[in-house]
Amino acid sequence: NAGVTQTPKFQVLKTGQSMTLQCAQDMNHEYMSWYRQDPGMGLRLIHYSVGAGITDQGEVPNGYNVSRSTTEDFPLRLLSAAPSQTSVYFCASSLFMNTEAFFGQGTRLTVV
Amino acid sequence: DAKTTQPNSMESNEEEPVHLPCNHSTISGTDYIHWYRQLPSQGPEYVIHGLTSNVNNRMASLAIAEDRKSSTLILHRATLRDAAVYYCILRDNTNAGKSTFGDGTTLTVKP
Numbered sequence: 001n002a003g004v005t006q007t008p009k010f011q012v013l014k015t016g017q018s019m020t021l022q023c024a025q026d027m028n029h030e031y032m033s034w035y036r037q038d039p040g041m042g043l044r045l046i047h048y049s050v051g052a053g054i055t056d057q058g059e060v061p062n063g064y065n066v067s068r069s070t071t072e073d074f075p076l077r078l079l080s081a082a083p084s085q086t087s088v089y090f091c092a093s094s095l096f097m098n099t100e101a102f103f104g105q106g107t108r109l110t111v112v
Numbered sequence: 113d114a115k116t117t118q119p120n121s122m123e124s125n126e127e128e129p130v131h132l133p134c135n136h137s138t139i140s141g142t143d144y145i146h147w148y149r150q151l152p153s154q155g156p157e158y159v160i161h162g163l164t165s166n167v168n169n170r171m172a173s174l175a176i177a178e179d180r181k182s183s184t185l186i187l188h189r190a191t192l193r194d195a196a197v198y199y200c201i202l203r204d205n206t207n208a209g210k211s212t213f214g215d216g217t218t219l220t221v222k223p
Contacts, residue, residue: 004155035213042199042213043156059212090155097205098144103155 002026006091006104013081013111021076021107023091029102031094032074033058034066036087037106043090049074050097081111116200121218124190132185132217134200139180143202147174147185150197150216159185159198195221 007022025032030051035043045058049068063085065077074093078085088108094101117135124130136145144163148156160167160174162183167174173186187194199216 042215045212092156098142098161098203100158100161101146101148101156101203102158103148105155 004091004093004102004104006089006107008107009105010108011110013078013109015081015083015111017081019078019081021078021089021091021109023074023076023104024072025074025093025102026072027093027095027102028071029093029095030071031097031101032068033092033101034064034074034076035090035092036060036085037090038087046076046089078109083111085109086111115212116202116214118198118200118214118217120215121220123220123222124187126192126221126223127189130187130190130194130219130221132187132198132200132219133182134184135182136200136202137181139202140204142206143204145174145176145180145183146201146203147172148199148201148213149194150199151195156199156213161203190219190221192221192223195219 004025033048034046037043044060046064047066049055052068052071055066055068068074088106090106091104092101144161146161147159150156160172162174175184197216197218199213
């Protein structure tokens with residue numbers, strides 16, 4: 001099994017550009033989430049989904065959109081990139097909210 | 113929202129046991145206590161989780177206080193590969209949006 005796959009691994013954007021970070025899991029997990037991790041800090045929840053067609057905001061949702069059209073995929077869209085969004089982004093999935101979570105390897109995003 | 117408190121850093125000698133504490137005094141009855149660790153430049157990795165009873169797996173043990181307001185992750189014999197940031201978080205099936213990571217404990221293992 002591939003687990004949780006994130007693409008791309010690295011990305012540089014100019015301020016104002018938009019892009020989509022991809023996340024896919026092959027474990028048939030219901031719960032998926034996106035986190036961002038700034039240097040030297042813990043992970044903060046951006047958006048999450050408890051199943052296909054259902055999404056909700058986490059702790060720091062501003063500037064990001066998500067959708068969950070299939071169980072497998074949970075893309076994160078940056079609408080208009082800002083330097084404050086420079087961070088490492090992690091996608092995670094778990095069967096349910098309170099079960100073991102699996103994380104992707106992260107996308108390192110730099111906005112200049 | 114229930115939050116966790118961990119020491120910023122801890123040190124251990126190789127092959128000695130390590131006890132990593134976590135306080136979660138506002139834990140609710142449906143919160144599961146999870147531990148993850150993160151090696152440099154990697155995504156977090158699941159270590160162990162539990163609800164009320166102590167738990168053991170191949171990586172570690174989790175000791176949960178009787179009142180559930182604190183827990184301890186136990187690494188029985190630390191190795192250099194256990195040097196990482198360890199996060200204690202609460203995960204609740206009834207409130208999916210509140211799972212949040214604090215800054216964790218940075219564990220240094222000395223040879």
